[in-house]
Amino acid sequence: MNPVNYLYLAALLFTIGATGVLIRRNAIVIFMCVELMLNACNLAFVTFSRMHGNLDGQIIAFFTMVVAAAEVVVGLAIIVTIFRSRHSASVDDAGLLKL
Amino acid sequence: MENLIGTLVLVPLLGAGVLLCGGRRLDRAGHWIGTFAAALSFVIGVVLFADMLGRSGEDRELAATVFSWVPVGGFRADVGFQLDQLSMTFVLLITGVGSLIHLYSVGYMAHDERRRRFFGYLNLFLAAMLLLVLADNYLLLYVGWEGVGLASYLLIGFWQHKPSAATAAKKAFLVNRVGDMGLSIAIMLMFTTFGTFAFGPVLENADKAGEGRLTAIGLLLLLAACGKSAQVPLQSWLGDAMEGPTPVSALIHAATMVTAGVYLITRSGAIFDGAPDAQTAVVTVGAVTLLFGAIVGCAKDDIKKALAGSTMSQIGYMVLAAGLGPIGYPFAIMHLVTHGFFKAGLFLGAGSVMHAMNDEVDMRRYGGLRRYMPITFVTFGLGYLAIIGFPGLSGFFSKDKIIEAAFAKGGTEGWILGGAALLGAAITAYYMTRVMLLTFFGEKRWQPAPSPEEPGAEPAAETRGEGRMPHPHESPKVMTIPMIVLAAGSVLAGGLFSLNDAFLTWLEPVTGHEEGHSPVTAVQVTTATLVVLFVGVALAWAQYGRRPVPVTAPPGSLPVRIARRDLLQDDINHIVLVRGGEHLTRSLVYVDHTLVDGVVNGTAAAVGGLSGRMRRLQNGFARSYAVSMFGGAAVLIAATLLMRAV
Numbered sequence: 001m002n003p004v005n006y007l008y009l010a011a012l013l014f015t016i017g018a019t020g021v022l023i024r025r026n027a028i029v030i031f032m033c034v035e036l037m038l039n040a041c042n043l044a045f046v047t048f049s050r051m052h053g054n055l056d057g058q059i060i061a062f063f064t065m066v067v068a069a070a071e072v073v074v075g076l077a078i079i080v081t082i083f084r085s086r087h088s089a090s091v092d093d094a095g096l097l098k099l
Numbered sequence: 100m101e102n103l104i105g106t107l108v109l110v111p112l113l114g115a116g117v118l119l120c121g122g123r124r125l126d127r128a129g130h131w132i133g134t135f136a137a138a139l140s141f142v143i144g145v146v147l148f149a150d151m152l153g154r155s156g157e158d159r160e161l162a163a164t165v166f167s168w169v170p171v172g173g174f175r176a177d178v179g180f181q182l183d184q185l186s187m188t189f190v191l192l193i194t195g196v197g198s199l200i201h202l203y204s205v206g207y208m209a210h211d212e213r214r215r216r217f218f219g220y221l222n223l224f225l226a227a228m229l230l231l232v233l234a235d236n237y238l239l240l241y242v243g244w245e246g247v248g249l250a251s252y253l254l255i256g257f258w259q260h261k262p263s264a265a266t267a268a269k270k271a272f273l274v275n276r277v278g279d280m281g282l283s284i285a286i287m288l289m290f291t292t293f294g295t296f297a298f299g300p301v302l303e304n305a306d307k308a309g310e311g312r313l314t315a316i317g318l319l320l321l322l323a324a325c326g327k328s329a330q331v332p333l334q335s336w337l338g339d340a341m342e343g344p345t346p347v348s349a350l351i352h353a354a355t356m357v358t359a360g361v362y363l364i365t366r367s368g369a370i371f372d373g374a375p376d377a378q379t380a381v382v383t384v385g386a387v388t389l390l391f392g393a394i395v396g397c398a399k400d401d402i403k404k405a406l407a408g409s410t411m412s413q414i415g416y417m418v419l420a421a422g423l424g425p426i427g428y429p430f431a432i433m434h435l436v437t438h439g440f441f442k443a444g445l446f447l448g449a450g451s452v453m454h455a456m457n458d459e460v461d462m463r464r465y466g467g468l469r470r471y472m473p474i475t476f477v478t479f480g481l482g483y484l485a486i487i488g489f490p491g492l493s494g495f496f497s498k499d500k501i502i503e504a505a506f507a508k509g510g511t512e513g514w515i516l517g518g519a520a521l522l523g524a525a526i527t528a529y530y531m532t533r534v535m536l537l538t539f540f541g542e543k544r545w546q547p548a549p550s551p552e553e554p555g556a557e558p559a560a561e562t563r564g565e566g567r568m569p570h571p572h573e574s575p576k577v578m579t580i581p582m583i584v585l586a587a588g589s590v591l592a593g594g595l596f597s598l599n600d601a602f603l604t605w606l607e608p609v610t611g612h613e614e615g616h617s618p619v620t621a622v623q624v625t626t627a628t629l630v631v632l633f634v635g636v637a638l639a640w641a642q643y644g645r646r647p648v649p650v651t652a653p654p655g656s657l658p659v660r661i662a663r664r665d666l667l668q669d670d671i672n673h674i675v676l677v678r679g680g681e682h683l684t685r686s687l688v689y690v691d692h693t694l695v696d697g698v699v700n701g702t703a704a705a706v707g708g709l710s711g712r713m714r715r716l717q718n719g720f721a722r723s724y725a726v727s728m729f730g731g732a733a734v735l736i737a738a739t740l741l742m743r744a745v
Contacts, residue, residue, distance in 0.1 A: 021725050030722075095719025 006047040013040035027079045027089040031072075038068045100150050101163035103143055104180040104233060107190060110140045112226035118219030126215050130208070133218030134201040137225055141194035148187055156608050159184060162235060173294075181235035181298065185609045188432060189232040189362060192439045196354045197225050199581035203447055204346040206578040207454065217257060217344070224250035228355055232362060237286045237296040240363075244282060244327065247356045248275045254351060255343040267339035274336040278326015282363075285319035288312065302369040313370050317377025320367055321384065324360025328414045330388045335668040337411055338395070341403040345450030348403060353410045353446050354439040361414065361435055364421040365428050368610060372424055381422030382508075386519040389415030391666060393526035397533065398662035400652055401460045402449045405534050406442070409486065412523060413438045419516060420501045423508055428610035430500040433602050437493035437592050441485035444585035448479030451578055452538060455571040456545070462537040463650050464546045469539040471571035474579045476539050478586035483535050485589035487528040488632055493593030495628075498524060503624045507615025514618075521631050528635025536643040544650050545569050 013036055020033030042061040049057030083089045114136025118129050125132065151159045164179040182190070201221060208214045227246025234240040256268025286296050292308050293301045305313060324330065329337035340352050351357070364371065364381060371378050389412045396408030417435050420427035453460060455472060469476040485492040488499065502524065506517035547568055573579065596602035603612055617624075654660070661667055716727070 018729060022722055022729065025722075091721040094721070097719070 003047050003051050007044060010040045010044040010047065013037075013043065025090045025092055027082070027091050030091060031075055031079065034075075035068065035072070038064060100147065101161055103147055104161060104163050104182050105165055107140055107143050107147070107194075108180075108226050108229045108233060110143065111136050111222040111229065115219050115223035115226060118215055118222060121215075123215075129215030130201075130205045130218050133222050134198065134205060136222050137194065137198040137201040140225065140229070141191075141198045144187075144190045144194045147182065148191060151182075151184070151187055156604070159608065164235075168239075175295075176238050177236065177297075178239060179235040179297075180233045182233060183609050184606050185362075185365065185432065186232050188436060188606070190229060192436055193225065193228050193232070193355050196439055196443050196585070197221075197228075197350060199584055200346045200350040200354075200443065200447070203349075203450070203578050203581040204344075206575045207346055207450055208344065213257075217254075220250055220253045220257070221346075221350070224254065224351060224356070228359070231359055235298055237282075237289060237298070237301070240366075241279075241282060241286060244323075244359065245279065247351070247359065248272065248279065248327070251275075251340070251351050251356055254347040255340045257344055257347065258342070261342065263339075264342040267336075267342040271336040271340050274333050275326045278323045278333055281319040281322030281326070285316050285323065288316050288319065292316070298366065302367070305369040305373050308373070310374060313374035314376045317367075317371050317374040318380060320363055320370070321377060321381055324363050324381075324418065325384060326360075327363075328357050328360030328418065329411050330360065330384050330415065330418055331391050334388060334391065334411055335665070335672055338399075338404050338407050338665055341401070341407050345403065345446060345453060348407070349443045349446030349450070352407065353442040357410060357414055358417065358435045358439070361417040361421050361431055364418065365431060365610060368425070368428055371422070378422050378424060379512075382419050382512075382516055383422075385415045385417070385419030385422055386516055387415070388412065389419060389523040390519060390526070391415070393523050393530065394662050395665050396530040397526060398659055400463050400537075402452065402462045402465075402534060402538065403446070403460055405462070405530060406445055406449060409445075409527065409530065410442055412527065413442065413486070416498060416501050416520065416523065419520065420504055423504050423516075423615075425611040425613045426507055426615040427501065427504045429603050429606045429612055430497065430504055432606060432610070433593075433596055434494075434497035434501055437485065437497045437589070437596070440585050440588035440592050441482040441493060444478055444482040444582060444589050445486065447578070447582045447585065448475050448482060451475040451574040451582065452479075452571075454574055454578070456569045457567070459546070459569065462534060463648060463652060464544050465538045466541040466544040466648070467539070468571055472573050474573055475582065478579075478582040479539070480535065481586040482589050483531050485593070487531050487636070488524060488628060490629065491590075491594065493589050493591070496593035496597045499625055499628055502628060503617060503621055504615060506619050506624060507617040509616055509618070517619075517624075521627055524628055525631035525635040528632045529639045532636045532639035533643050536639060537648060540644065541648055544648065545571075546650065 017033045017035075017037035017040060020036065021030050024030050024033065042064050045057035045061045045064070047057075049055060049061075079089060082094055086093060114133055118125060118133055121129070147161075151161070160181065160183040162179065162181050164177050166178050167175065168178045169176040201218065204217065204221065208217050211217065224247060227243050227250055229243075231240055231243030231247060234243060252268050252272040255271050256265050258264045259268075289296050289301055292312050293304055295301065322333075325333040337352060337357070341348055343352070371381065392408045392411030392413075392415055394408075396405050396412060399405040399408060413434070417431045417438070420431035420434065451472065452465065452468060452475060455468075455475075456465065459465070481492070485494040488495040502517060502520040505520045506513050508516055545568060606612075619627075652663075655663070664670065
């Protein structure tokens, strides 16, 4: 199978993720969309690694996974705290820092 | 002996310190402490004088360096004293007349609750004035110069509860500041020219400096002298300075401080000798001022202001003489000393009269006082005869010499200066006779005391009785004794000085002396002086002696009204300086507001407006920030791709 198809898939996933980040209000959903974008990138990296015949892309994919895991921990902690204090996970409600 | 010089300054300085810091517990004895300090200083002066007389003319000069004041690299400023014949003359005049006036003030200020402070200021003045004449360099002289200015300010404004006194003090201080600026710039110029400002090196090397430099220094020194000695164009403060207590007018604004300018010019003789243009400026200032002061003196009804005009005029004589160079220096100083005696005596007499007349100063409300105040009348009368130059009294000898010296200048200049001096002598005779006639002769023109709303120096309880008539009485002994001593000085000093040219021989090692080539003989000058003297007295007699004097001044013709307004000195200052300054500041403020503030405020407004709009972007919706991030990333990627493509 032509590896370029994977790139199309990655682009599609990324777009879905980005659209989700931009249009959804629920923080958890936005978070999942961010994960979707990260994994789209991973897919693209792995695909490029395959296409170019070296391991750089796969190594970067591992790095991305590690970073994503750390980010999930911190991000979820923030979201849970916000939810506890505000009883809502809507990102539009958390606008206290604006002028 | 050298060590004693410092104590001359130190004693009154300590007196001032004790009196001003001692607090109220010294209130009862303060005046005697002050008088004692002045007298002690005088005794030290006399001891030094006796010691100086014991040595021959050339090595009479004493010098003492007390400590190094500002040693910075090549710059050295020492606190050092120099006592030569010129300084000695001043020391004796300052401490002698100063002690007498301290004594007089004990009586004059007896009812003032701030008397201790008054004596503290007087002692401070003595210390500063002695520092001025004893300094051996211009920088230390400047310290004394500022010190007397400060003391003068404090004493003019001594009755600070009167707004007029406070204003007069401020005026004196400000006008003096203009002159002081001249002195400080002159000292800086000296330092750049000679590398030092000690009298010795500066004056010895004066002929080596260029004439332009010397002229500049000379003119700046003249500016300084004009400020301190109330010479035209910086004369306007002296008349108002009469708001101070009368002993202050006698000591500071007649006998000593105002002559500091003459001292400065005489001391800097070598500089002026090398700068004929500066000398011409000096004699011009002197001649103009001697007429200016005399004319103002004629028009004033306030006895102290008439005497102030006279002081200005007499100092004009001294400055004129000092500007003539070595022909005139000794006579300038001689007139200064005799003037110190008779003018201090006249002022003390005026103070005595005011004391007796409920602090009335208008001479038109005096009259006939000679029967009530015989001692004041006689002492004032002797001072009067001395100042108009009656033969045999002090003023005759000193003024006559100055007129002679003015003629001896030679050429047209000599005739003009001599003529001005003669004319001044006539006017002097006129206005002093007027003062004399208005005060002591004629019928009584006394008026009831000023009503209580007039803020007088006397306690209100006494003056409350509406229409209290004055009861003139002779002043207490503590006031009359100084007047008698000064009157004796006014009678004798001139004759003693002229005996065998004693004063000339005394001062010659310091100031030098040369005989001028006069186009007229001494006898002719003396005759002319006596003739104008007689004319002046006769005119005054015809106007004020023969017929009764109105109590309120007649409106007078235009010239009289101008003279009453001090020849428009304040109006001219107001128009030229105050209005000019106002216009300058207004235009500067306008430029500041429109241009400078416009740029600054415009920038601020632009930034503010822009930020106000930019702020809308921060709307608090995380998703809109996400949009901008995506947009930004998209733009970056697009730009990168575009660059690649190109």
